[in-house]
Amino acid sequence: MDGILNIDKPEGWTSHDVVARVRRLLKEKRVGHTGTLDPFATGVLVVMVGRATRLAQFLSGDVKEYEATVRFGYATVTGDATGARGADDESSALGAQVCAWSNAEIEAALSALRGEIEQVPPMYSAKKIAGRKLYELARKGETVEREARRVHVYEFEAVPRADGALLSFREDGTCDMPVRVVCSAGTYVRVLAESLGERLGVGAHLASLRRTRAGEFRVETALTIDELETKALEGTAANLLVSMNAALSELPFVHLTTEEARRVSNGMPLSLKSKERASYKAGERVRMRDESGNLVAIGAYESQLEVVRPLVVLGSKENKH
Helix, strand or coil: CEEEEEEECCCCHHHHHHHHHHHHHHHHCEEEEEEECCCHHHHEEEEEEEHHHHHHHHHHCEEEEEEEEECCCCCECCCCCCEEEEEEEEEEECCCHHHCCCCCHHHHHHHCCEEEEEECCCCCCCCECCEEEEHHHHHHHCCCCCEEEEEEEEEEEEEECCCCCEEECCCCCCEEEEEEEEEEECCCHHHHHHHHHHHHCCCEEEEEEEEEEEECCEHHEEEEEHHHHHHHHHHHHHHCCHHHHHHCEEEEECCCCCCHHHHHHHHHHHHHHHHHHHCEEEEEEEECCCCCCCCCEEEECCCCCEEEEEEECCCCCCCCC
16 A cells, blocks of 8 residues: 545644554554654644655655644744743733734744744754754753754734634733744744734744644545545555555656666666756756656656656555545
């Protein structure tokens, strides 16, 4: 069984929990995911099954989209609602005094966090340093130096309520603002929320986070774990898989003859005809498909040699659901 599942991760589950459940339901050892979601977050988790696990490098860098709620009033040690209030957080929830910003001030703060920015990975994250996950160190009270990394925030906007207001005031004196984020892989939305609070002069954290898109996979078509389990019990779960070829449909492709497919399956490069060469840029990723349209390999165009060299070989058979 080979292909991609678009799973709507439930709240409270780790990404690994989802992978483990898919393994059991599909009785498939080779299962992985792209783009870790925090346990408190929900939404799109792209799960790769069977030979599709070899495609992680081509899927993990996809643009992500989120719906989130930023809560202003105080920061937390985790950057989200699951963590305790930060011991060194001097901000306080003062109701209207904390959230007395104009729409223009809010927009200015949001605007400053769009484009290419630098983020320091939070201690409560799955990022590894010296082979150890940061959150494991954080739980022991340890803090280590982390290098800032460049990410791209394509869109970061407040989502107005029905009455046009950007903020909702809460009884505890804090206030919430729904936001929408479109960003590059590796962007921490928690850190965006904290940075937004800093620019507005108050502590902030994420009250909720839902991933609505990862590349071409959208939450509207995502499967719940219960739906997957029902289909697995019916013996029709394979029908839910997105083919490896379809999952990479944004990449250009080249058709292979039977002999070319055999050679490519053995890792040999494909020489291109002059018309084909004009279609590709140096280093561009290319789907390599057999005469039946099945994905045989993902290659890269080498302009100097005028060939497409296989990077990942999948073989000549593919689940076509």
